[in-house]
Amino acid sequence: MSHDPLYEMVIGLEVHAQMRTRSKIFCGCSTTFGAEANTQICPVCAAFPGVLPVLNTELVQMAIKTGLAIHGKIREKSEFSRKNYFYPDLPAGYQISQFELPIIEQGELTIERDDGSHKRIGITRIHMEVDAGKSLHEGIQGASWIDLNRTGTPLLEIVSEPDLSTPQEAGAYLKKLRAILRYLQVCDGNMEEGSLRCDANVSVRRHGHTKLGTRTELKNLNSIRNVMRAIEYEANRQIDVLESGGSIVQETRLWDANVNTSRPMRNKEEAHDYRYFPEPDLPPLVITQQRIDAVAQHLPELPDAKGQRFIRELGLSEYDAGVLTATREMAMFFEASVQQGAHPKTAANWISVELLGRLNRENLEIEQSKVSPNHLGRLITLIQNNEISGKIAKQVFDIMFETGANPETIVQEHGLKQVSDTGAIESIIAQVLADNPQQVQQYREGKTKVIGFLVGQVMKATQGKANPTAVNAILQDKLTG
Amino acid sequence: MTLVQAASLLRTRQISAQELTTAFLERIQRLNPILNAFITVDHDGAMQAAKEADVRLNNGTATPMTGIPIGVKDLFCTENLTTTCGSKMLAQFRPPYESTVTRKLKEAGAVILGKTNMDEFAMGSSNETSFFGPVKNPWDISRIPGGSSGGSAAALAAQLALATIGSDTGGSIRQPAALTGITGLKPTYGRVSRSGMIAFASSLDQAGPMAWSAADAAMVLHTIAGYDPLDSTSIQADVPDYVNALATRMDGIRIGIPTEYRPDNLNAEIQKALTEAEQTFRDLGASLVPISLPHTRYAIPTYYIIAPAEASSNLARYDGIRFGYRCDDPKDLKDMYTRSRNEGFGAEVKRRIMLGTYVLSSGYYDAYYRKAQKVRRLIAHDFHQAFQHVDLILTPTTPTTAFPLGDKIDDPIAMYLSDLFTISVNLAGLPAMSIPCGADQLGLPIGMQMIAPILKEDKLLSAAHAFQTATPWHQRKPEP
Numbered sequence: 001m002s003h004d005p006l007y008e009m010v011i012g013l014e015v016h017a018q019m020r021t022r023s024k025i026f027c028g029c030s031t032t033f034g035a036e037a038n039t040q041i042c043p044v045c046a047a048f049p050g051v052l053p054v055l056n057t058e059l060v061q062m063a064i065k066t067g068l069a070i071h072g073k074i075r076e077k078s079e080f081s082r083k084n085y086f087y088p089d090l091p092a093g094y095q096i097s098q099f100e101l102p103i104i105e106q107g108e109l110t111i112e113r114d115d116g117s118h119k120r121i122g123i124t125r126i127h128m129e130v131d132a133g134k135s136l137h138e139g140i141q142g143a144s145w146i147d148l149n150r151t152g153t154p155l156l157e158i159v160s161e162p163d164l165s166t167p168q169e170a171g172a173y174l175k176k177l178r179a180i181l182r183y184l185q186v187c188d189g190n191m192e193e194g195s196l197r198c199d200a201n202v203s204v205r206r207h208g209h210t211k212l213g214t215r216t217e218l219k220n221l222n223s224i225r226n227v228m229r230a231i232e233y234e235a236n237r238q239i240d241v242l243e244s245g246g247s248i249v250q251e252t253r254l255w256d257a258n259v260n261t262s263r264p265m266r267n268k269e270e271a272h273d274y275r276y277f278p279e280p281d282l283p284p285l286v287i288t289q290q291r292i293d294a295v296a297q298h299l300p301e302l303p304d305a306k307g308q309r310f311i312r313e314l315g316l317s318e319y320d321a322g323v324l325t326a327t328r329e330m331a332m333f334f335e336a337s338v339q340q341g342a343h344p345k346t347a348a349n350w351i352s353v354e355l356l357g358r359l360n361r362e363n364l365e366i367e368q369s370k371v372s373p374n375h376l377g378r379l380i381t382l383i384q385n386n387e388i389s390g391k392i393a394k395q396v397f398d399i400m401f402e403t404g405a406n407p408e409t410i411v412q413e414h415g416l417k418q419v420s421d422t423g424a425i426e427s428i429i430a431q432v433l434a435d436n437p438q439q440v441q442q443y444r445e446g447k448t449k450v451i452g453f454l455v456g457q458v459m460k461a462t463q464g465k466a467n468p469t470a471v472n473a474i475l476q477d478k479l480t481g
Numbered sequence: 482m483t484l485v486q487a488a489s490l491l492r493t494r495q496i497s498a499q500e501l502t503t504a505f506l507e508r509i510q511r512l513n514p515i516l517n518a519f520i521t522v523d524h525d526g527a528m529q530a531a532k533e534a535d536v537r538l539n540n541g542t543a544t545p546m547t548g549i550p551i552g553v554k555d556l557f558c559t560e561n562l563t564t565t566c567g568s569k570m571l572a573q574f575r576p577p578y579e580s581t582v583t584r585k586l587k588e589a590g591a592v593i594l595g596k597t598n599m600d601e602f603a604m605g606s607s608n609e610t611s612f613f614g615p616v617k618n619p620w621d622i623s624r625i626p627g628g629s630s631g632g633s634a635a636a637l638a639a640q641l642a643l644a645t646i647g648s649d650t651g652g653s654i655r656q657p658a659a660l661t662g663i664t665g666l667k668p669t670y671g672r673v674s675r676s677g678m679i680a681f682a683s684s685l686d687q688a689g690p691m692a693w694s695a696a697d698a699a700m701v702l703h704t705i706a707g708y709d710p711l712d713s714t715s716i717q718a719d720v721p722d723y724v725n726a727l728a729t730r731m732d733g734i735r736i737g738i739p740t741e742y743r744p745d746n747l748n749a750e751i752q753k754a755l756t757e758a759e760q761t762f763r764d765l766g767a768s769l770v771p772i773s774l775p776h777t778r779y780a781i782p783t784y785y786i787i788a789p790a791e792a793s794s795n796l797a798r799y800d801g802i803r804f805g806y807r808c809d810d811p812k813d814l815k816d817m818y819t820r821s822r823n824e825g826f827g828a829e830v831k832r833r834i835m836l837g838t839y840v841l842s843s844g845y846y847d848a849y850y851r852k853a854q855k856v857r858r859l860i861a862h863d864f865h866q867a868f869q870h871v872d873l874i875l876t877p878t879t880p881t882t883a884f885p886l887g888d889k890i891d892d893p894i895a896m897y898l899s900d901l902f903t904i905s906v907n908l909a910g911l912p913a914m915s916i917p918c919g920a921d922q923l924g925l926p927i928g929m930q931m932i933a934p935i936l937k938e939d940k941l942l943s944a945a946h947a948f949q950t951a952t953p954w955h956q957r958k959p960e961p
Contacts, residue, residue, distance in 0.1 A: 046803050050680065088802055093800060
């Protein structure tokens with residue numbers, strides 16, 4: 001898939017992130033996902049007459065955290081507004097959101113592009129709002145079911161500037177944003193379950209033009225892959241329309257992942273007039289600098305800062321640092337391995353090559369790994385202490401990956417401990433030299449590369465358990481002596 | 482008998498709460514069919530509460546409100562007791578929760594006799610928009626009692642309760658209080674919790690007491706006022722002892738007389754009553770100071786943008802889905818919305834929903850709603866300026882005395898103008914009272930309004946008490 005090189009894409013993303021507060025945004029109901037329909041509701045959720053919203057302060061903390069993490073400006077005074085529209089899963093007939101004065105403005109995050117270069121993506125605003133319930137149109141013909149459990153779940157809506165120029169950049173932005181939200185532990189970032197949702201605004205224009213084209217909004221993008229695909233499709237569709245002399249209609253389009261196309265959901269004529277106005281049931285939200293400072297003190301180390309530290313203090317390459325900070329879990333895994341005494345570079349290699357390789361093949365996340373960071377760290381320590389060779393370590397690792405057993409036990413039980421006893425090695429070497437006079441001759445004639453073959457023979461005779469450094473040293477000694 | 486007197490009789494066990502409640506229930510049974518002041522009479526609930534009150538009165542856990550029979554406007558949600566808001570939409574609505582106001586009253590041991598009639602969703606100035614029919618003014622049953630707390634006012638004037646609770650969005654406590662000759666207090670916005678009070682216009686609504694005297698009102702206010710974590714707009718300030726603050730002199734008190742509230746065409750009898758009241762205040766030691774509230778004339782248009790805007794949104798929840806009226810055999814979702822709301826709401830409510838929807842709609846928001854909010858701040862600023870020089874402000878409560886039923890119901894603008902003197906106070910969030918200060922040729926009550934700075938209910942009640950100590954107007958009662 002690629003688009004016409006005469007055109008460039010202009011992409012902005014609107015992300016809705018469900019916040020992991022214990023209770024809902026305006027009442028004490030639980031936010032647990034998956035409960036039986038309409039069991040986590042109260043008169044506030046169901047918008048009964050006379051009930052009033054009370055703002056969850058835990059949500060405000062999370063919003064401040066998120067704002068600090070994206071280097072945003074946290075408004076001293078923000079306000080809630082009502083977005084009015086009728087829909088059965090919106091009990092009050094309005095959504096409480098933030099409109100004119102959102103809590104966070106002017107943030108940014110940095111993405112890494114495919115060519116390794118970096119790009120700053122602006123974040124226009126982050127505001128708090130309430131999630132709606134769910135309408136279910138299955139079951140009885142001509143009836144709909146309403147489940148209000150989700151009603152009142154707190155959301156942050158994170159709106160980017162139209163700074164993204166390719167589907168890949170959009171994907172990188174989403175991954176980065178999701179990583180930040182997970183590092184902060186404010187959102188679990190699960191797009192399939194809908195705890196992280198993304199709408200994309202897409203337009204195209206000819207290269208060199210500064211005026212923005214008419215945009216369309218894409219909805220129903222329930223994975224990063226679908227976000228990228230839908231943007232690619234939409235840009236190509238718009239280019240086709242323009243190239244055939246047509247013009248783009250500003251509309252909302254629904255992505256259908258089954259057939260990889262989008263179709264119009266509603267157009268301008270049907271567009272809602274939301275009649276926003278300040279929510280009179282909630283006073284303006286005032287956030288003092290003191291409160292911001294208190295949150296900042298407890299802000300965890302975020303991916304970029306962590307990556308920089310890995311490069312600076314642990315000597316990792318930029319690439320490794322990027323891989324190991326991509327998720328909070330990965331970074332924690334790496335750091336815990338290093339804590340066991342593993343050399344950082346070695347640990348980085350083992351995690352990004354061996355562990356991730358296996359996990360990817362089995363379609364597992366790092367949280368599901370049977371190999372614990374502690375065990376991996378100890379495995380690497382065994383190599384560093386010359387107790388096993390790198391080659392044997394891979395065998396041990398395979399067993400660890402399958403069984404979750406600790407490396408020392410595996411080495412013991414399988415008799416994989418490296419032989420470093422020079423006496424034992426010397427006698428095997430003597431035998432190997434006696435068995436291979438031709439190669440010994442070649443070595444002595446200057447073809448020193450042949451030592452590799454001889455080392456191989458020794459390792460074979462010891463089933464890989466001989467310490468290769470010791471073998472090399474003794475062999476050279478014997479051959480030149 | 483006043484509330485204070487009844488409380489004394491209860492406390493000294495000269496009368497039991499059950500006897501008192503029975504007497505009021507009997508009187509309601511006799512007079513309510515004529516006046517229509519109550520929508521729901523909770524006979525069993527009241528007797529049960531009275532029984533419990535007697536226990537408290539005997540075991541020493543009583544409060545001054547224990548055993549006092551009261552009426553509550555039918556927009557305060559009462560658990561398992563029908564709460565209609567004067568609307569067909571909620572004619573069958575039994576809330577599963579209690580409003581903070583009624584909870585506090587019940588906790589204090591008050592006996593809720595029933596739920597009083599009101600204009601539908603508190604939208605009206607004559608109590609004629611109620612789905613349950615108009616309320617009659619006990620002074621002349623061919624006349625309106627005022628609105629929207631018309632049932633609470635009429636019930637009290639006819640002595641069907643010792644105190645009632647009303648709500649005031651643009652004058653809904655003060656205007657009917659004036660037209661029925663009783664004392665009504667609208668507290669500072671946020672002084673009394675709105676939790677469980679069915680919303681009309683959230684930034685203006687405020688609950689308050691209607692009573693026979695300032696002293697009675699002080700007792701009720703003390704019971705219902707205070708910060709409530711369930712209402713984020715309620716004020717976090719201590720509740721003073723309003724009863725203790727009552728005084729009989731007003732030495733050193735400066736009373737502002739705003740020129741804008743004395744139009745040339747003001748009813749001559751009301752003008753005369755106000756002039757006499759001014760003299761009474763001077764006699765009590767107060768001084769009168771002419772002041773100006775220059776933005777007064779913008780109050781009605783400002784109010785009729787902000788209040789309907791909020792109402793149009795507040796009333797969106799009545800969609801026939803989860804509670805309230807639902808039309809028969811809806812064809813589809815849109816049909817259910819349209820017919821449920823069309824059949825469930827009355828004309829005045831629909832008029833205000835349309836008005837509010839219009840002023841908030843895209844393209845009109847800046848011209849109407851945003852501008853109205855700016856004017857609202859100017860109106861509040863007028864008061865703020867005035868209170869740099871005076872302690873209280875004195876105005877008429879209404880431009881006329883009680884008018885005949887049907888007189889203005891087909892002329893919304895004329896109806897809206899009956900709140901001319903009360904509306905600015907809501908826009909500014911100030912506390913204000915209406916107390917009786919005279920009668921017209923027909924014997925109909927005349928009320929005057931006193932306005933105080935934010936949270937100065939004690940000053941307001943104290944001035945009203947001093948006035949009532951010096952004058953008999955609050956003791957006049959209609960013929961039975």
